[in-house]
Amino acid sequence: MTRDELARTVPAPATAGAGARPVVARTKGVRKVYRSTIAVDGVDLEVPEGAVVGMLGPNGSGKTTTIRMLLGLVRPTEGEVELFGQPMPESAESTLPHVGALVEGPGFHPFLSGRDNLLRFAAAEPLLPSAKITAAVTNALELVGLTAAADRRYRGYSLGMKQRLGLAAALLVPRKLVVLDEPTNGLDPAGTREVRRIIAELHARGTTVLVSSHLLSEVEATCTHVIVLSKGTVVAQGELSELLEAGNPTLEVVTPDATQAVEALRANRIPARLAPDGILVDLVTTPAPRVIETLVQAGVSVYEARRKRTGLEDLFARLTETQSDDLPTDLHLNDVDHVGVA
Structure with a gap:
């Protein structure tokens, strides 16, 4: 040719x-x-x-x-x-x-x-x-x-x-x-x-x-x-x-009342944990507006709230370091495989 x-x-x-x-x-x-x-x-x-x-x-x-x-x-x-x-x-x-x-x-x-x-x-x-x-x-x-x-x-x-x-x-x-x-x-x-x-x-x-x-x-x-x-x-x-975004969705809340915030959320069955500048809240079962509403009603001062995205390093580790053929229970292939190719 x-x-x-x-x-x-x-x-x-x-x-x-x-x-x-x-x-x-x-x-x-x-x-x-x-x-x-x-x-x-x-x-x-x-x-x-x-x-x-x-x-x-x-x-x-x-x-x-x-x-x-x-x-x-x-x-x-x-x-x-x-x-x-x-x-x-x-x-x-x-x-x-x-x-x-x-x-x-x-x-x-x-x-x-x-x-x-x-x-x-x-x-x-x-x-x-x-x-x-x-x-x-x-x-x-x-x-x-x-x-x-x-x-x-x-x-x-x-x-x-x-x-x-x-x-x-x-x-x-x-x-x-x-x-x-x-x-x-x-x-x-x-x-x-x-x-x-x-x-x-x-x-x-x-x-x-x-x-x-x-x-x-x-x-x-x-x-x-x-x-x-x-x-x-x-x-x-x-x-x-x-x-x-396919990993566990998390809300990062900046607050001076971190301990009070965690207690208020857990009292309402919303998973949360302490973070350096405030708290991290699991959004798997609870929408972000509900989290903010719960904190405000509990008298917690909320300075800032932002969705925390899974980093590529975390995602890579979770996908490749698993020893069995199955992915971790909180990240399934059906959730992430072929996402967004269309």
Whole structure:
């Protein structure tokens, strides 16, 4: 297939149900076995178009294997993989030119400069005309902050600089989907902020981004959706904001009368406990207005009341640290799985 033919064959996201976002990537019942080791077991996931999706999981949870199957780098033992609605890896030739990926660290020639390495990558880009190669390389180097080091040999690059060059290679041409496996590995705080900025710019352009990361704070700051894997299976996925709301809803009340407040609420069978600046109230069975009404009637001074959302770190721990196949009794898969994908 020629470059012109590929440029005209821009893949469209797979259709979804009425009112649902189109899906850029999807797996159905995917299983991958290496000899006696089950790396991925029955994974069903969807990557919505235009989303920034964080893929989370402990080491060995199957994140990189799942990404490799999405990109057609390995075949699943069982199940189906789709990219832009096309089966993978059978459609790799037509779909992968529209994907930029940095998986398991970049691979470059150590004795070439960063610029020369990118020029070699750019020459192999099906969607990049020869006349635009030099400009594309220059723009990519500037985007990741490597212009000053562009003509240094790759073997002299730090780990963070190597990560930046790999990211530049993934962004040589506009992509429909960008896949980043641990993109901030080896980066200092300034480099991490740059990656966050790049992801935000891609999101603003409508590019779908799939990020595998162990930095929960970065995922919470950059991602619109998350997929959580544990022991080779998906334990939760959906819009980040809705998943964080799926934990126990809690009202944080700032009051100087904390002890009196707890006693008043418990007397009305409303679970509450002391907190540094006041109290925390369980809203599972009681709406927030009823809590405030009870406190006011008891003569408690209420300075402030706000809904306290489950943090991503707490949610991640509750989903992945459970030893049995069941989730904690206060967080069920039926409550959080696939939330917000539509």
